[in-house]
Every structure is written in C-alpha cells, then in structure tokens.
Amino acid sequence: MTAVTPKPAATTPTAKMIRMLGAVSLACGLLIVGTNLLTFNRIRSNTEVIMKESIAELLPSIDKQVVYRIEANGELTILHGLEGEGQRLFAGFDAAGKFLGVVLEANGRGYADVIVAMYAYAPESKTITGFKVVEMHETPGLGDRIGSDPQFAENFKALDTSHAIAAVKHGTKKSPWEIDALSGATISSRAVGRMLQKSIEELGPVVTKNLDRIKKGN
Amino acid sequence: MHDTSGNPFLNGLWKQNPVFVQVLGMCPTLAITNSVKNAVAMGLATTFVLVCSNGLISMVRKLVPKQVRIATYIAIIATSVTVVDYLVKAISISVYKALGAYIPLIVANCIILERAEAFAGKKPVVPSMLDGLGMGLGFAFALSCLGTIREVLGAGTFFGFSLFGPNFEPWVLFLLPPGGFISLAIWLLTFTLWRERKARIATEQAALEQARKAAALNVIAEVRS
Numbered sequence: 001m002t003a004v005t006p007k008p009a010a011t012t013p014t015a016k017m018i019r020m021l022g023a024v025s026l027a028c029g030l031l032i033v034g035t036n037l038l039t040f041n042r043i044r045s046n047t048e049v050i051m052k053e054s055i056a057e058l059l060p061s062i063d064k065q066v067v068y069r070i071e072a073n074g075e076l077t078i079l080h081g082l083e084g085e086g087q088r089l090f091a092g093f094d095a096a097g098k099f100l101g102v103v104l105e106a107n108g109r110g111y112a113d114v115i116v117a118m119y120a121y122a123p124e125s126k127t128i129t130g131f132k133v134v135e136m137h138e139t140p141g142l143g144d145r146i147g148s149d150p151q152f153a154e155n156f157k158a159l160d161t162s163h164a165i166a167a168v169k170h171g172t173k174k175s176p177w178e179i180d181a182l183s184g185a186t187i188s189s190r191a192v193g194r195m196l197q198k199s200i201e202e203l204g205p206v207v208t209k210n211l212d213r214i215k216k217g218n
Numbered sequence: 219m220h221d222t223s224g225n226p227f228l229n230g231l232w233k234q235n236p237v238f239v240q241v242l243g244m245c246p247t248l249a250i251t252n253s254v255k256n257a258v259a260m261g262l263a264t265t266f267v268l269v270c271s272n273g274l275i276s277m278v279r280k281l282v283p284k285q286v287r288i289a290t291y292i293a294i295i296a297t298s299v300t301v302v303d304y305l306v307k308a309i310s311i312s313v314y315k316a317l318g319a320y321i322p323l324i325v326a327n328c329i330i331l332e333r334a335e336a337f338a339g340k341k342p343v344v345p346s347m348l349d350g351l352g353m354g355l356g357f358a359f360a361l362s363c364l365g366t367i368r369e370v371l372g373a374g375t376f377f378g379f380s381l382f383g384p385n386f387e388p389w390v391l392f393l394l395p396p397g398g399f400i401s402l403a404i405w406l407l408t409f410t411l412w413r414e415r416k417a418r419i420a421t422e423q424a425a426l427e428q429a430r431k432a433a434a435l436n437v438i439a440e441v442r443s
Contacts, residue, residue, distance in 0.1 A: 012283040020282055024290045028297035035301045039308035046311045112319075137319050141252035141393065144319055184394055 050134055051118070058120035058130040059092040059100045066091045066217045074206050076213065089207070091214045092120075099215045101129060104203050108195030111187045113137035115146070115195065119156065123207050123214075127176075128196065131156035143188035152189070155179045161200045167193035226337070226345045230352025236329045237360030238409045243329040247361060248398035250320065254377050257365030260320045261358020263302070265351060267324045270298040272338040272350035279339050291334040299325045329357060360405070367401040368392045 056062055068076035070087040079088070090103040102123060107116045115138070120130035133147035146152060159165065160176035167190045173180035181189035207214065224233065236242045246264075251257045274294050282290045303321045307314045324330065333353055338346040369375055372392030374382045391397050 012285055017283050017286045021286050021289060021293075024278070024282075024293050028293045031297055032300050032304075035304045039304045042308035043304070046307065046314075050311060135318075137322060139249065139319075141250055141256055 047134075054118045054132045054134055055090055055092065055103050058103050058118060058132055061094045062092040062100060063095040064093045064097075064217075066093075066214075068214070070203065070206055074209060076206070076210050078218075087203070089203070089214070091217060093217060099217075102207055102214060104199060104207075105134075106195045106199035108191055108198060110136060110138050110191040111143045111185075112139065115188070115191055117192070117195065119196065119199075121161075121200070121204075121207065123211050126161050126204070128156055128159040128161060128200070131159075131192070131196070138185070138188045143185045145182050145185055146188045146192055149182055152180070152182050159196075161196075161204065165193050165197040165200070225352075226341075226349035227352035230349055230354070231356040231359065234353075235356040235360055236332075236353050237357060238405060240329075240332075241406075242332055243327045243357060244402075246320075246323055246327055247364065248395065248402065250323075251361050251364040251368055251398060251401070252372065252393045253369045253375075254362055254365040256320075257361035258358060259317050260323075261354070261361045263306075263317050263320050264324050264327060264329070264357055265354025267295070267298050267302055268330055268333060268350035268354040268357075269347050270302065270350075271295045271330055272333055272346040273343055274298065275334045275338040276341060276343045276346035287339060288331075288335070291331060291339070295330050295334065296325050329353060363405050364398070364401045367404065368397050372397055 055065060067079040068089045068091070069079050070089055071077060076089065088105060092100040092103065094100055101120050103118055103120050105116070105118055107114055109115075113136070115133060116135040117131060117133045119128050119132070121127075122129050131153065136144060136147060138144040138146065155173070156179075158176065159179070163175070163177040165177050165179065167179040167181045167186075168174075169186070170181050170183040179189060179193045230236065234240060237244075237247055243264075246260055250260050271291075271294055275291055278290070278294075299321060302324075306317060306321065333350060337349045341349070366376065369377075370381060371389045374380060374386040374388045389397075392401065
C-alpha cells in the first residue's frame with residue numbers, strides 16, 4: 001500500500017508497540033463490553049417481540065398462550081412471561097379456549113452460523129403446520145430465502161413427522177415428510193430439515209407425554 | 219497510489235468510486251447484489267462502519283507506531299462492526315431484520331482497511347469521516363447499479379415491485395453467482411468506455427485549441443509581414 005519507509009532504522013521500541021496494541025485492545029474490548037451491557041435489555045425485549053410475532057404468525061387465530069419450560073427430565077413447568085432460559089414450549093389457544101397446537105423452538109448449524117427457528121406442531125396428527133426463522137446469518141439472497149421464500153414455506157403447511165424429515169433436491173419432493181430444497185440454497189435447506197428432525201426427536205415425545213396437560217393449559 | 223486530492227466526499231462517490239474505479243470489495247459486490255434492497259442495505263451498513271472506523275482511526279493516527287498500525291486498524295474496524303451490530307439490534311428490529319445478515323460481512327470488506335491505510339491514517343478527523351461517507355455512498359451506489367440489473371433481469375422486479383407482469387420468464391442466471399460477474403462486467407465496461415471517451419474528447423479539444431492558437435499566430439505573422 002503506502003511506501004514503506006526505506007530506512008531500516010525503525011526506532012520504535014518494542015515496549016512502545018506492545019503498550020499501544022495493549023491499550024487499543026483494551027479500549028476496543030471495553031467499548032464492546034460497554035455496548036453489550038447498554039443494549040442487552042433492549043435486545044432481549046426486542047427478541048421477545050420477535051418471538052411473540054412469530055407465535056402469532058404460526059398459529060394465526062391465537063388469543064392466549066401458555067408458556068412452559070421443558071425440564072431435563074421431560075417434565076413441564078409453567079413460566080409467567082416469556083423470559084427465562086432453556087427450552088420452551090408455547091401452547092396456543094383461540095378466543096373460545098380451543099387448543100390450536102404447540103410452538104417449539106429448533107436450532108442448528110446452517111451455512112454461515114446457527115439458525116434459530118420456531119415451528120408450529122399439531123400433536124394429534126404429528127405434523128408440522130408452520131415454520132418461521134427467528135435468527136440466521138445465511139447468505140443474503142441465497143440461503144436466507146429459507147426465511148422468505150413462499151414456495152419453501154409451502155413445505156411446512158403439513159409436514160409429516162412420523163417419518164424422518166429430510167430435504168430433497170429442488171423439484172423432487174414426493175412424500176409428506178420431505179422438504180423441497182431451494183435451488184441455490186441446498187445447504188441451508190438441508191440444515192432446516194436436520195434441525196427440525198433433531199428438535200422433533202427430542203421434543204415430540206415430551207409433547208405426547210404431557211398432551212393432556214398442555215391441552216388444558218395448566 | 220491513486221489521487222486523493224480534491225473534495226474527499228465527491229472523490230469517493232465518483233472519481234475514486236471503490237467498485238467501478240478501484241475495483242475493491244468484490245466479495246460483497248458479487249455476493250449480495252441480487253436485489254436492489256440487499257444492495258442498498260449493505261451499502262448503508264458499510265457506509266456507517268466506514269464513517270465510524272475512519273473517524274476513530276484518524277483520532278489515534280498520531281499515537282500509533284507505524285509498525286503496528288495495521289493491527290490497530292483491524293482491531294478498530296472489528297470493534298466498530300460489533301458495536302454497530304449491537305446498536306442496530308437494540309434500536310430497531312425491522313432494520314436489523316433487513317441488515318442483520320450483512321453487518322458481520324463488513325469486517326471482511328477490504329475497502330474499509332484500504333481507506334484506513336490510504337486516508338484516515340494520515341488526515342484529520344473531519345476529512346476522514348467525509349471520505350468514509352463518500353466512499354460508503356459510492357459503494358452503495360455501485361451495489362445498487364449491479365442490484366438493478368440483476369433484480370430486473372433475474373426476477374423481473376425492482377425493489378420488490380413486479381415490472382413485467384406474470385408472463386415474464388425471469389433469467390434466474392442473473393440471481394446466481396455468474397449473473398454477478400456478468401453484471402459487474404457490464405458496468406465496468408460502461409464506465410471504462412465513458413471515461414475513455416471523456417479523456418479522448420479532452421485530448422482532442424486540447425489539440426484543437428493548440429491548432430487554433432498556431433493558426434492565429436500564423437495569421438498575425440502574415441499580417442505583420
């Protein structure tokens with residue numbers, strides 16, 4: 001780039017360089033930590049807003065929801081409010097109090113980074129009835145279409161989970177448990193299939209086991 | 219190196235346009251220009267980071283020993299990108315949804331490091347920030363040019379609005395990586411031809427001027443003799 005000084009007599013002492021780099025790193029670190037602390041609560045409440053919106057989109061006629069935390073032993077604990085760590089399960093009810101289905105979280109490694117998604121699951125028919133990406137860093141314009149492509153979303157109107165879910169090459173979907181991959185975004189599409197399969201394997205039995213309780217919303 | 223004289227803002231926007239003239243930052247240029255919306259979003263996010271990093275680097279330019287300047291620049295650039303990421307996430311969810319995927323990509327954009335090295339490391343704070351603004355907007359402009367070709371031909375839409383009705387069969391090629399190279403070639407060709415034409419006209423005019431002067435001198439000499 002710019003002309004390097006021709007004289008080899010670079011007289012900056014090593015200690016000074018180390019001091020300067022140390023100071024810059026420290027300042028940068030403090031800046032990042034400070035911003036993180038300042039924005040932490042806002043980011044968290046924003047994420048909750050996205051989650052609420054996602055649930056409303058996945059179960060359109062939802063009027064009331066009950067949030068459970070899934071404990072390590074497969075039991076459920078009711079949570080008040082959306083906050084809290086750990087795996088969550090959202091049970092949705094319409095205005096008449098009719099049980100609509102549950103919303104579960106799934107995550108898995110995509111092409112660029114972890115994809116976090118939510119999906120609606122109808123426990124009686126064991127089908128996935130909706131899918132929504134909450135957070136991802138897939139390639140803009142290619143992989144990120146898993147969150148926006150209407151044709152891809154068609155896959156999740158009634159996705160059978162009684163058989164292992166798998167993404168297949170674009171245009172070759174034959175069975176109700178297959179996901180028609182996006183052309184140009186095969187890796188991201190496969191990642192969606194994998195993360196749904198993993199999540200349903202783990203959480204499906206929990207839902208089935210606690211179904212009576214979930215349906216009553218207690 | 220290239221010319222950094224003149225107004226730093228206009229320089230970046232046009233005369234030293236990072237994509238069309240310096241041919242820098244090709245990775246985001248090719249990767250994310252498949253729609254105008256993506257292009258504008260990436261351009262604006264990059265502009266913001268460029269202004270921040272140029273400003274910060276210019277502030278510390280006298281304190282940093284020459285040997286470790288690149289490491290310092292990279293630390294500062296990465297910090298600005300992370301801070302911008304947090305801020306956008308905290309300020310507006312809808313903006314983050316549109317920009318979220320692009321922000322981490324900015325660290326890898328060589329335009330930022332190039333401006334730090336070529337400009338901000340030597341110049342005062344205000345011109346450096348203006349340079350960042352100009353370069354960033356120039357980058358956004360170039361990305362939008364590419365995005366326009368690719369979206370109009372590849373999807374038949376502009377900014378998401380359908381242009382040709384339902385019967386249009388889009389050239390999906392333009393949305394895929396080869397389309398990026400083809401559109402970039404089209405724009406580079408256009409700009410190069412335009413610049414060459416301008417230079418030719420300038421030389422021709424200079425020659426004409428000289429011929430006129432010579433002729434006038436001849437006339438004067440004839441009249442005198």
